[in-house]
Amino acid sequence: MRRADRLMQLVQILRDGTLHRAQDLAQAVDVSLRTIYRDMETLAASGVPISGERGIGYRVTAAITLPPLNLTLTEVEALHLGLSAVGAADDPELAQAARQLLAKLDAVMPETPSAAPARYGFAVYPFAEAARGFQHLPRMRQALRARQKLELTLQGEPRTVRPLELDYWGRLWTCVVWCEKxxxxxxxRVDQITALRVLPSLFVAETGKSIADYKARQKDGDSQSATGPTGRK
Incomplete structure (x- = not known):
């Protein structure tokens, strides 16, 4: 049995809300106790509300559990936009629930551990900033598809850029661009854009200015870091 299938089977067993001994779970899915302990840790880290411990037993504590979902970036955007609206609502209970749901989503969203948080200092995504950033995404996607230049204002500085790729880091949207200035x-960071205008001028792929060139440069930088620095500050 594949591990993913086994984990789903364990969730189905545990979702009845009763306490299940690790030994019984191991027998049910035909694995060792050590494997069950690792599986419980994996499920908990993935956001499944597991309670219990070794030697006592495990149960799922949530009233509602959902099967695994595969979301597109557009679906994630829609989900976070909805949470942003609810999080800014006057109803404290709903606002708190939205924040808790966002925390659960952040815990299981894929994220590049070697780059995003350390490089950009990302913190928990405030709802007001989320709403500010989301307003720009439809026009940015339009410009990406049509290869149209954008005029952005970042911290009071106007810049003309070629949008190359949108990325989602679990908390913030970013865009890789070629800056003509x-x-x-x-x-x-999309949330730091204070003004955005899609320009009528188009751009074509040019050597040294494409997303492939950017990724090649990043790869070369990672390779140099792995082999050691070329100089010291």
């Missing part, structure tokens, strides 16, 4: 690649 700086003549270089940049990664901007």
């Amino acid at each position: 700086r003549r270089d690649f940049d990664v901007i």
Whole structure:
């Protein structure tokens, strides 16, 4: 049995809300006790509300559990936009529930551990900032598809950029761009854009200015870091 199938079977067993001994779970899915302990840790880390411990037993504590979902970036955007609206509502109970749900989503969203949080200092995504960033995403996606340049204002600085790729880091949306003012690649946080306008001018793929070139540069940088620094500050 594949591990993913076994984990789903364990969730189905535990979702009745009763206490299940690890030994019984091991027999039910035909694995060792050690494997059951690891599986329980995996389920808990994935956001399944598991309570219990070794030697006592385990149960799922949530009133409602959902099967695994595969979401597109657009679906994630829609979900976070809805949470942003509810989180800013006057109903304290609903606002708190929205924040708790966002925390659960953040816990299981894929994230590049070696890059995003450390490089950009991302913190928990405030709802007001989320709403501010989401307003720009439809036009940014439009510009990406049509290869249209964007005029952005970041911290009072107007910039003309070529949008190359939108990324989601579990808390914040970012966009890889080629900045015509700086003549270089940049990664901007969408929530920090104070003004955005889609320009009528189009751009074509040019050597040294494409998303493939950006990723190649990142890969080269990672390789150099792995082999050791070329200089010290």
